[in-house]
Structure formats: C-alpha cells, structure tokens
Amino acid sequence: MGRAPCCDKASVKKGPWSPEEDAKLKAYIEENGTGGNWIALPQKIGLKRCGKSCRLRWLNYLRPNIKHGDFTEEEEHIICSLYISIGSRWSIIAAQLPGRTDNDIKNYWNTKLKKKLLGKRAPSRRARANHQDPYLAAAGGNMCSTSGGGGGGGVNNGGSATAAATPQALSASALERIQLHMRLQGLYGAFGGCSNNDNNAAAAAAAPQWPKLETLLQANKLLPGSLPTDAVATTVSVQHPPQQHLVEQSLAGVGAGAAVVEAAEQQLSSAAGANFMAAAGSFERPSKLGFYSPPAEAEAASAEMMGGYGGAGSFGSHHDELYEFLYSKYGSLGGGVAAQGGHIPPLPELHQCPDGAAADEKFSTWTTASCDYGAAGHHQLQGNSIGGSLQDYVLGEYGQ
DNA sequence: AAAGCGCACAACCGCACGATA
DNA sequence: TTATCGTGCGGTTGTGCGCTT
Numbered sequence: 001m002g003r004a005p006c007c008d009k010a011s012v013k014k015g016p017w018s019p020e021e022d023a024k025l026k027a028y029i030e031e032n033g034t035g036g037n038w039i040a041l042p043q044k045i046g047l048k049r050c051g052k053s054c055r056l057r058w059l060n061y062l063r064p065n066i067k068h069g070d071f072t073e074e075e076e077h078i079i080c081s082l083y084i085s086i087g088s089r090w091s092i093i094a095a096q097l098p099g100r101t102d103n104d105i106k107n108y109w110n111t112k113l114k115k116k117l118l119g120k121r122a123p124s125r126r127a128r129a130n131h132q133d134p135y136l137a138a139a140g141g142n143m144c145s146t147s148g149g150g151g152g153g154g155v156n157n158g159g160s161a162t163a164a165a166t167p168q169a170l171s172a173s174a175l176e177r178i179q180l181h182m183r184l185q186g187l188y189g190a191f192g193g194c195s196n197n198d199n200n201a202a203a204a205a206a207a208p209q210w211p212k213l214e215t216l217l218q219a220n221k222l223l224p225g226s227l228p229t230d231a232v233a234t235t236v237s238v239q240h241p242p243q244q245h246l247v248e249q250s251l252a253g254v255g256a257g258a259a260v261v262e263a264a265e266q267q268l269s270s271a272a273g274a275n276f277m278a279a280a281g282s283f284e285r286p287s288k289l290g291f292y293s294p295p296a297e298a299e300a301a302s303a304e305m306m307g308g309y310g311g312a313g314s315f316g317s318h319h320d321e322l323y324e325f326l327y328s329k330y331g332s333l334g335g336g337v338a339a340q341g342g343h344i345p346p347l348p349e350l351h352q353c354p355d356g357a358a359a360d361e362k363f364s365t366w367t368t369a370s371c372d373y374g375a376a377g378h379h380q381l382q383g384n385s386i387g388g389s390l391q392d393y394v395l396g397e398y399g400q
Numbered sequence: 401a402a403a404g405c406g407c408a409c410a411a412c413c414g415c416a417c418g419a420t421a
Numbered sequence: 422t423t424a425t426c427g428t429g430c431g432g433t434t435g436t437g438c439g440c441t442t
Contacts, residue, residue, distance in 0.1 A: 016437095106431075107409060412435085
C-alpha cells in the first residue's frame with residue numbers, strides 16, 4: 001500500500017509564489033508560528049498551496065535573515081571543505097553558513113562553485129543523459145589505468161572490496177569529492193604515469209590549486225616554515241556557542257596540531273568570524289541528520305578510527321560510500337604507501353579538539369578533519385587517516 | 401529580429417526518518 | 422509491533438533572463 005499524498009495535488013497551486021501569497025504566509029507565521037503542522041497551515045490561512053511548498057517557501061525565502069547570492073570567499077572555502085568531507089549534505093553545510101539555505105548552497109555549488117573548482121562546465125541537460133565527464137573518469141574510471149583492460153576501470157578491485165564498494169559503484173558525487181581532494185592536495189601532479197595523455201593534459205591544465213588556499217596561507221601565516229607546501233590540508237572548525245555562531249577556517253600543517261588550529265581561530269575570528277557573528281540567531285542546527293547507516297564492517301572501522309575517543313558506541317558516526325570504498329580497499333583507514341616514503345606526505349591528523357571540549361554528537365569524515373555539533377557550543381576537530389588511504393589509492397592507481 | 405542555448409534560481413518530487421497512536 | 426503521519430532532505434525539473442549566433 002502506497003502512502004497517501006501529502007495534499008490534493010489537483011487542488012493546490014504550483015509554480016512561483018505571488019507577492020500576495022508570500023505576504024500571507026509571512027504574516028501568519030510571524031504572528032502565530034507554524035503551529036507545528038505545515039500540512040494544515042495553508043488551509044488555515046487560505047492558501048491553495050501544499051504544506052511542503054509553504055515550508056520550503058518560508059525556509060528558503062521568507063524567513064528572516066536569509067542571504068541570497070554574493071557568496072564570500074570564506075563561504076566558498078567552507079562549502080568546498082565540507083563537501084569533500086561529508087558530500088552533498090547540504091543542510092549540514094548550510095548550518096555552518098548562517099543565513100544561507102541548503103537550497104541556495106546546493107544551487108551555488110551545482111551552477112558555479114563546482115565549475116570553478118573542477119574547471120569544467122556543467123553538461124547541458126540534454127547532454128547529461130549520456131555524457132561521462134572526463135574528470136570524473138579520471139578520478140574513478142579507466143582513463144589513467146596502466147594495467148587494467150577496458151571496462152573494469154583503473155581501480156584495483158582486490159582485497160575485501162564488496163560489490164557495494166566497488167569503484168564502479170562509486171557515485172559521481174563520491175568521485176567529485178576524490179577529485180576535489182586531489183586538487184586541493186595538488187595530487188594531479190602525481191599523475192605522471194597516466195596513460196591517457198590527452199585527458200591528463202586536460203586535467204593538469206584545468207587543475208589550478210584551490211585558489212583561496214594560498215591566499216589564506218599568506219594572509220594568516222599559519223604554517224610552520226618547515227612544512228612542505230604540499231603537506232597543507234584544509235580544515236574547518238565549527239563552533240556553536242549559544243549566543244553566537246562562529247565559523248572559522250583554519251589551515252593546519254602536518255604536526256601542527258591543535259595549537260595551529262587555535263592560532264588560526266584567533267587570527268580569523270576578527271575577520272571571517274565577525275561576519276558570521278553578525279548573523280547570530282539566524283542559525284538553526286539541523287534536527288535530523290539523516291545519516292546513512294553503515295554496515296557492520298564500516299562500523300568496526302569507525303571504532304578503529306575513533307580509537308581514543310571512546311569507540312564507535314559513543315559517536316554518531318557518519319559513513320558514506322567513499323568511506324566504505326576506502327576501507328574495503330585498505331582494510332583500515334591508516335595511510336600506508338604515501339606515509340612510508342611516498343613523495344606526497346600523509347595528511348595531517350588532528351587528534352585534539354582545540355578547546356578540549358567534549359562533543360555530544362559527531363560525524364566522522366574521510367578527510368582530514370570533521371566538524372562536530374557540540375553540546376553547549378563546544379566543538380571538536382576529529383582527526384582520521386582516510387585522507388592517507390585516499391592518497392594511497394590515488395598514487396597506487398596513477399602515480400606509480 | 402529571432403531562434404537557440406546556457407545559466408541561475410525557485411520550486412517540486414520522492415524517499416527516509418522519527419514520532420506517535 | 423505496526424501503521425500512519427508530518428517533516429526534512431537531496432536530487433531533479435521548471436522557468437525566466439541574457440547572451441550568442
């Protein structure tokens with residue numbers, strides 16, 4: 001038995017909202033709130049709209065303190081970092097950007113930021129149906145393989161990879177995240193052995209370093225001088241104090257640890273942070289994260305990864321297909337090849353929250369750091385080594 | 401001038417989840 | 422325990438505008 005539709009589709013109005021409808025909805029909610037029932041709301045105020053449509057209109061457009069357009073460089077950086085970390089969880093990303101809606105960020109990513117970072121044009125709708133993006137192919141397909149035949153792709157399927165975690169099954173989103181990670185790490189330079197010269201050249205030509213990274217590095221002088229530049233990773237720390245919402249970006253080098261992050265927070269709090277603080281009150285923590293439930297194997301990996309933090313049982317860990325793929329490929333999340341003499345150093349691991357606070361809810365990520373929603377404004381940077389595994393994967397496939 | 405095309409944004413749709421009866 | 426409902430999320434589609442040919 002299918003579920004009943006949320007409203008009578010025949011009698012509800014669709015399409016753009018009129019100013020009158022907006023005014024009605026806004027006035028009512030400002031006066032009475034939603035009443036905890038979006039479905040019933042349109043009837044109460046005489047709108048021929050679906051409750052879900054009302055909710056969307058309010059959240060994305062009519063709500064106070066909504067910002068549209070003009071994303072700052074800091075916001076772009078946060079979006080990019082979080083996209084690599086957690087994928088297309090737009091509501092979580094939006095929660096880090098006060099005044100921004102998930103829809104806004106999603107649109108901005110799909111129409112501008114992705115192209116800007118990956119140096120590609122979004123395929124036209126017409127072309128989407130049967131066009132494979134060459135860069136995605138570079139990241140997860142057969143393009144650069146020096147050993148595989150056709151069809152199977154250039155990814156080693158050995159080990160304990162399961163069907164669900166095979167590279168063929170990796171989504172475009174996961175492959176995009178690999179690409180972005182590589183690009184931010186400058187890993188495209190490691191593709192010397194790539195067999196497809198045309199695509200390799202295209203990738204190199206279209207692979208500018210993450211444009212804001214160097215700028216931020218120079219502006220904030222966060223890195224110890226001894227660190228190699230390609231050891232840089234981006235991290236994002238997030239703070240949710242009750243009275244303020246502060247997002248800070250930091251750049252941490254290998255071994256720099258909490259002190260560097262803390263210094264970054266101090267340096268940036270007067271700049272980027274101030275902008276976010278000005279928007280205090282407009283931020284709502286997502287009440288539901290909708291995390292994908294991992295299989296037992298990945299759950300065990302979580303416990304391993306979270307060693308020292310009390311095990312998986314104390315964490316609301318988030319896993320995704322990329323995480324599972326890397327785990328199935330390496331059996332653990334520690335960097336191996338790259339860490340043991342590879343010319344690209346492992347990513348930094350941050351094992352300590354800058355303020356040492358406990359967090360009540362966390363989601364781990366496969367990148368170098370994750371953002372946690374902490375109780376009472378606490379926050380925590382959680383390190384892991386998935387970035388190392390990712391580098392192993394990349395180097396193993398393309399760089400050797 | 402008009403058609404084609406790409407882009408940006410708004411809105412819709414289906415699904416999954418949590419709450420509750 | 423199960424069915425139902427409301428809500429939230431992410432992917433997709435619709436639409437209007439401006440630019441190009």
